[in-house]
Amino acid sequence: MYHFIAIAGTNSFPSTNRQLINYISNHFHQRAQIDVFDLSQIEPFCKDDLATLPDDVEALQKLILESDGVIIATPEYDHAAPAVLLNALEWLSIGAKPLVDKPVLVTGASYGTLGTSRAQSQLRQVLNAPELMAAIMPSSEFYLSHSLDAFDDKGNLKSAEVVERLEALFNDFLTYVTVQSTLTSQRRYKILEANATKW
Template identity: 50%
Template sequence: MKLIAIVGTNSVRSTNRKLLKFIQTHFAEQASIELVEIDDIPAFNEPSDRQAPTQVQILSDKILSADGVIISTPEYDHSIPAVLKSVLEWLSYTTQPLIDKPVLITGASLGSLGSSRAQAHLKQILDAPEIKARIMPSAEFLLGHSGQAFDDEGQLTNSEKVAELETIFAEFIQFVEITNQLLAAQTKTKQAFSWK
């Protein structure tokens, strides 16, 4: 199985990146997981030539070729970072690669809540008609106090959180397989995007 893991921030010290790197290595035998950074994607602004930046097309192609997507978001002022919202705006207004794509949301924060409000907000955004991702239901991985959660080798030190993550990841693998089987059985025509 091929998955794309999106680091939902441009922070160079993000513990969400650490979380996704842990997921990448810990579940390497179950899935091939590619980490994707979004720090080089410019803020959304409808271009006069109606051409999205190259970085947006590259990300879109990666999403389209993946079986599923993991997004890990921090929480800024009870919501997701502006850079992540901007990337989702680019994708929704251009190639719309997240439509029907299975998505797992995770999040890490330095506080105790583990980005719970940001994850709730992200679910609302991913449910928008132009994005319309298939969000894994009844699942959220919240990593609080993430500044102390990893050792020097990047390993998650709390065995209970590791076990929780293993359960969620196993469910996500099943969710991806079932969702993609259902979609393969459907005959749907995707509408071409128009800036108008």
């Protein structure tokens, strides 16, 4: 069984992205172990003080390194991913480089119609940065629109069509993780390249 780390890109607890990531973790528990990591305790990134990583950052890096992939649900604020999520990615761009070649599935939920489409586009760009080089699953958009009305009082998605679409996406992600796990020849060189990148 695959083991994934799931991240809701928010420090807000009444968040539909947190609901989405918890739903994914629960709904697919028989097909994969999906552990949810809370970003709310990670401290602000400071490039001037990198001698010792904070404990929460080290824990997240270790969890990602030991996992088979990462699932992210991002909110959208001002057409962009939230600062708390980008902050975590800045921490992940140093140290052990845990996202290099790591399969990543990007999702998101929003109150409006577009379902975090702009934030997901930006997030993909960041994950593709030379310090991160995540293996983002292509053609894998999942936008949960009108998310305030999407869940019932037990945290389950109401729409059978949305559930079917999410299940199809998860099936593809499992296949993608399987394929990606065989593409390891360049990883050592990518890590060297990531460590050598200076802005």
